[in-house]
Amino acid sequence: MRYSTFIALAMAMAGLSAAIPVDPITEPAPPTEQDEDYWKQFLLPEAEATPILNETHVTKRFFNLPKTCKTMPGDLFWPGTLGWKVLDLAVGGRLIKPKPAGRVCHNSFYGESTYNAAACGQMQGNWYDPDWHFTDPIEPIWPAWANFSCSPLDSRENPCTYGKYSRYVVDAKSVSDVQKAVNWARNLNIRLVVRNTGHDFMGKSMGAGSLGLWTHNFKDLVFYDKWTGPGGYNGQAMKVGAGWQTADLYRTLKAKGKVFVGGECAGVGFSGGYIQGGGHGPLSPLFGMATDQVLEFELVKADGTFVKANANVNKDLFWALRGGGAATWGVVTSVTVKTFNDMTTSANVVIFDTTQNEDTIWKGIEIFHAETYKLADEHKFYIYYELGFAGPNSFRVKPILAPGKTAAQVDALLQPLFTKLNAIGLVYTQQTYTYTNFYDCYIDLFEGEGSGVTMYTSARLFKFEHVYQNNTEIIQQFRNAYNQGHIFVGHILAPGHAPGGVGADTSVNPIFRDMAMLPLFNMLLPDNAGDAEWAAAIEHTLNDIDAPFQALSPGAGTYLNEMNIFDPDWQQNVYGVNWNRLAAIKEQVDPRGVFYAETAVGSQNWKKVAGDRLCPV
Ligand SMILES: Cc1cc2nc3c(=O)[nH]c(=O)nc-3n(C[C@H](O)[C@H](O)[C@H](O)COP(=O)(O)OP(=O)(O)OC[C@H]3O[C@@H](n4cnc5c(N)ncnc54)[C@H](O)[C@@H]3O)c2cc1C
Structure with missing residues (x-):
């Protein structure tokens, strides 16, 4: 029976008369799931797709509802082979059907025999190489967030499963690819996961039963000697494609005698989680947060449209994208930011001897903090250290960075610190280095990044008022936490003291304006x-680690990109006074919840049920 005949018959049986006469002979049959045309409907942007899909009986059951649980593999509405083939054709053959890399260390992956001793050995080596993860479309650098569904370190007897890995990934190379993927996910109600590097501390670029959208290959880079676009700024700038990573960008700019505000870690993606979450970095003391530098975003919105957001158009989005978090407002395909002239960069490296008396080490750590808060506050220093990473009682400060300063200036400014450390008899090494440019200093002195370990992170952002008043107690709490097995990464800097730093026109939590230490x-x-x-670790961290630090920093909060993902007060701690406005914008630009990440604005409307399926709250 033809579809139109069926409708007419059904209406007649229900006692209704059709408003529009139906010609059962000439009206073409609507496409079915066996037709490519059927699946092409799901590639359309929202404005075009909605009227059609509202009439498509197969999709009607979920499409008319404002939000329903996301469709997962195995569900009636999950596309079959033909459907995915249509998406693949639409994105120029760049649809990947990925398999977790660790499967070669497991006997089976959904019935397929996968174990291969040689490949497994190689895979286990790759596991600790972050660069390997960045070039893979699904593997996160912190594997805990893959829920060990296919870890190469796990017993080979345990079958490898998809778990939280994306089932399909669009390896996007154009705006059109991004639009197709967004439309497909929205129209079919499939969870969409945007992945840039997989660098996120909390594995936010993963999602069970999801379609992945990989931005790694967006490598456009355009320089402007003079920005003439919106925003009232007319200095130098660059437009960065969504796939660029920090160190590559620093190196490329060195060749042009320029710098920009990027992260401390080489592999962090520039235009994804980092800049949309705020982004602090070694040059923040001079220029502010990374997001303070943004002149324009280009993005694909949840409805599939490609837009610019800047000081003139889509102003709410522009505000929200500058600090309100990634995977929330759209898929950013490029960001245009201010650049600056390169500069002499000097830095000091301090390493405490681990074999000396523990009390002396901790007294030294307390003095170190008290002195370097002042350097950040008054002299635009950036301090990065690791405590406990290089073995018991290790405290390595690599580096105390002073962009724009000479070695002599650094030595003079650090002298009070060393005098005080010497006075308590601390054994340590220290050396000052100087470079003609920022990149050489960065590549020489910053610690490398890791991957592959099971690490659960939490963080607290302290303001200057807290560290000046409570330094002794804060360091005592460091010691308590350290004695309970926690190791630390420390950032001491004042992005809010830079001219225009943590601008009022961004959605970065204003607590960053007084930031002293993270x-x-x-x-x-x-x-x-x-x-x-895991449950014990979470409870312990919330109660015994986070709570005492919070008590020592009333009114402060944490940083979206480096937080405890299990923080029950995340809305307040991360977004603070900006929460209500951000939540309202989210409702406006993405009412169906196409974009989702844990602790992202809008995620409060979703819960995870069996199999990590997202369902409306
Ligand atoms: C070792 C290490 C060092 C770090 N150092 C710093 C630092 O110095 N300063 C700092 O501020 N932060 C730092 N971070 C935190 C960093 O900002 C976050 O991990 C950030 O989320 C990484 O973004 P990404 O896009 O590279 O990662 P991904 O894991 O690929 O993505 C992170 C989130 O952003 C979303 N996303 C990615 N690309 C896009 C896009 N184009 N459009 C929309 N959403 C997108 C993803 O869906 C996901 O939710 C560090 C993290 C680690 C692990």
């Missing part, structure tokens, strides 16, 4: 930690 408290767990061990 320590990250990291807990290493065994790779095979089970649910009970």
